[in-house]
Amino acid sequence: MDGTLSLKEDLARTIRRxxxxxxxxxxxxxxxxxxxxxxQILITPAGYFKGxxxxxxxxxxxxxxxxxxxxxxxxxxxxxxxxYRNREDVNAVVHGHPPxxxxxxxxxxxxxxxxPEHAVMIxxxxxxxxxxxxxxxxxxxxxxxxxxxxxxxxxxxxxxMGKDLHEAASRLEVLEESxxxxxxxxxxxxxxxxxxxxxxxxxxxxxRE
Ligand SMILES: [Zn+2]
Numbered sequence: 035m036d037g038t039l040s041l042k043e044d045l046a047r048t049i050r051r052x053x054x055x056x057x058x059x060x061x062x063x064x065x066x067x068x069x070x071x072x073x074q075i076l077i078t079p080a081g082y083f084k085g086x087x088x089x090x091x092x093x094x095x096x097x098x099x100x101x102x103x104x105x106x107x108x109x110x111x112x113x114x115x116x117x118y119r120n121r122e123d124v125n126a127v128v129h130g131h132p133p134x135x136x137x138x139x140x141x142x143x144x145x146x147x148x149x150p151e152h153a154v155m156i157x158x159x160x161x162x163x164x165x166x167x168x169x170x171x172x173x174x175x176x177x178x179x180x181x182x183x184x185x186x187x188x189x190x191x192x193x194x195m196g197k198d199l200h201e202a203a204s205r206l207e208v209l210e211e212s213x214x215x216x217x218x219x220x221x222x223x224x225x226x227x228x229x230x231x232x233x234x235x236x237x238x239x240x241x242r243e
Contacts, residue, residue, distance in 0.1 A: 037070045042089035045076055048128065048199040053084040057130035057206050060084055063191070064108035067199055068118055068125040073097050077114060080106045112172035117179050117195050124195045128202040131191035132210035134217055139186040146227025148212035148219075153233040154240045155201075155208050158182040164189045184209065 049065045052058045063084060066077035076092045078084075093105035097118055101107060108114070114127045138145050139161050147153050160178040165171045165187060175193060178185045183195045184205055192209065196202030212227075219225025228236070 038076075039089075041067050041069060041076060042092055044199050045078070045092055046087045046089045048126075048203050049078055049084050049087040052128065052130055052203060052206070053087075055207060055210075057132045057203075057210060058084050059131060063128075063130045064110050064114075065128045065199065065203075066108075066111075066114045066126065069094070074102065075114065075118060077107045077111060080108050110167055110171070112169050113167075113175055113193060116172045116176045117193070120176065120180050121195065123197060126196050126199040126202040128194045128196075128199070128206060129191060130194070130206050132206055132213065134213035135186070135206075135209050136189070136191055138213055138217070140189045145209065145213050146216055147233055148215045148227050149208065150228075150236045150240075151204075151208045152212045153228055153236040155205050156184055157237075159184040159186060159209075161186040161188065163187075 045065060045067050052063060057063065060083050061081050064078045066075045068075050074094055074096050076094055078087065079091050079093050082091060093101060093107040094103040095101050095107050095111065097115060099111065099115055110129055117124050117127045135145060158181065160182050162174050162178060162185060165174040175185050179195065185193045192206060194202045194205040196205060216225060
């Protein structure tokens with residue numbers, strides 16, 4: 035057993051979870067995970083229904099971009115590969131379109147740290163201007179991916195990286211949760227994020243600093 039089967043299950047489950055949580059649309063978004071052999075990944079195929087993702091749909095690709103098994107990988111493959119090549123600590127990449135978070139970065143607003151989970155899971159996020167998905171997108175995002183685990187793209191979505199699929203997907207969930215709370219809070223009254231000092235105390239309590 036090289037762990038491929040369980041990773042396939044995990045990847046199919048993750049993309050269904052993202053669909054259920056509204057972080058990807060039926061045909062939008064994609065996810066990948068690094069195989070134990072390190073030089074290959076599994077990625078979701080191009081333009082298929084995320085709500086019904088199953089293991090057999092996933093495409094195996096080398097870090098050089100060579101398709102090893104049958105299927106056409108996501109058009110965002112170049113960005114996923116850039117992340118794995120530049121970050122040895124990254125074993126999963128998730129790309130989604132969380133609507134409230136996309137709205138905030140698209141109007142040029144910062145997403146405040148609204149919850150303890152946000153403080154712990156997203157220490158740094160970068161945003162790039164709109165770029166056409168594919169090779170151009172990979173180049174624009176490449177420099178940012180080296181410095182943080184979450185990159186937003188105006189009028190598009192986010193790339194989240196993690197040591198595993200759970201961490202990468204959770205970062206997107208936590209970001210969208212903060213965005214929803216912030217936007218609802220602005221309608222209800224004045225709302226602010228956690229202060230730097232509060233964030234530091236939370237990270238200390240969670241053992242991150
Ligand atoms: Zn997208």
